[in-house]
Amino acid sequence: DVKVTQSSRYLVKRTGEKVFLECVQDMDHENMFWYRQDPGLGLRLIYFSYDVKMKEKGDIPEGYSVSREKKERFSLILESASTNQTSMYLCASTPPQGVITNEQFFGPGTRLTVL
Amino acid sequence: AQTVTQSQPEMSVQEAETVTLSCTYDTSENNYYLFWYKQPPSRQMILVIRQEAYKQQNATENRFSVNFQKAAKSFSLKISDSQLGDTAMYFCAFMKRQYGNKLVFGAGTILRVKS
Numbered sequence: 001d002v003k004v005t006q007s008s009r010y011l012v013k014r015t016g017e018k019v020f021l022e023c024v025q026d027m028d029h030e031n032m033f034w035y036r037q038d039p040g041l042g043l044r045l046i047y048f049s050y051d052v053k054m055k056e057k058g059d060i061p062e063g064y065s066v067s068r069e070k071k072e073r074f075s076l077i078l079e080s081a082s083t084n085q086t087s088m089y090l091c092a093s094t095p096p097q098g099v100i101t102n103e104q105f106f107g108p109g110t111r112l113t114v115l
Numbered sequence: 116a117q118t119v120t121q122s123q124p125e126m127s128v129q130e131a132e133t134v135t136l137s138c139t140y141d142t143s144e145n146n147y148y149l150f151w152y153k154q155p156p157s158r159q160m161i162l163v164i165r166q167e168a169y170k171q172q173n174a175t176e177n178r179f180s181v182n183f184q185k186a187a188k189s190f191s192l193k194i195s196d197s198q199l200g201d202t203a204m205y206f207c208a209f210m211k212r213q214y215g216n217k218l219v220f221g222a223g224t225i226l227r228v229k230s
Contacts, residue, residue, distance in 0.1 A: 040124070
């Protein structure tokens with residue numbers, strides 16, 4: 001079974017802190033994604049990566065950056081956390097297009113509160 | 116840009132009954148995939164069912180089936196013989212056939228199955 005893990009289920013940080021959210025997948029997937037989930041808005045794509053050291057902005061990249069130094073790990077960085085970044089953050093991974101399944105596999109999520 | 120609309124923020128159904136969740140989408144693409152994902156309370160998001168746009172036949176997975184109307188850009192999910200374990204947030208999602216496997220999500224529908 002594909003497993004996507006995230007470093008924390010719950011996180012509380014202060015405004016202005018630098019925050020790291022880590023995601024690891026164990027199925028050698030090429031593509032990895034970071035979403036934030038907010039009530040009434042569904043999931044919105046922050047950044048994605050289709051290979052090591054490669055990244056592309058999603059729909060709401062402002063205030064975030066990412067790092068992918070190894071294939072299995074994709075980190076989301078909040079350079080200076082703000083209260084409007086309080087949200088649920090979900091990581092996902094998927095094989096490249098063309099593989100039979102293009103299902104995205106999700107981690108359990110990190111509920112981040114910025115005070 | 117693609118958009119996905121779920122017009123029912125919340126729904127409820129009695130155990131063993133049938134319920135239909137609605138989803139419409141907007142795209143100019145001809146080749147794409149549509150998905151329904153399920154997010155149970157405090158648990159990971161999982162894929163329920165997938166439909167490829169070039170297939171006319173509606174997808175079915177056990178008690179879950181879709182009504183895919185390509186011309187109307189409609190993709191509803193029918194759950195038959197509802198079970199308590201079906202209680203969850205359901206997201207409709209769109210993916211166009213391109214490198215990256217990016218998903219565009221609707222806002223979600225909370226489904227409560229009552230005993």
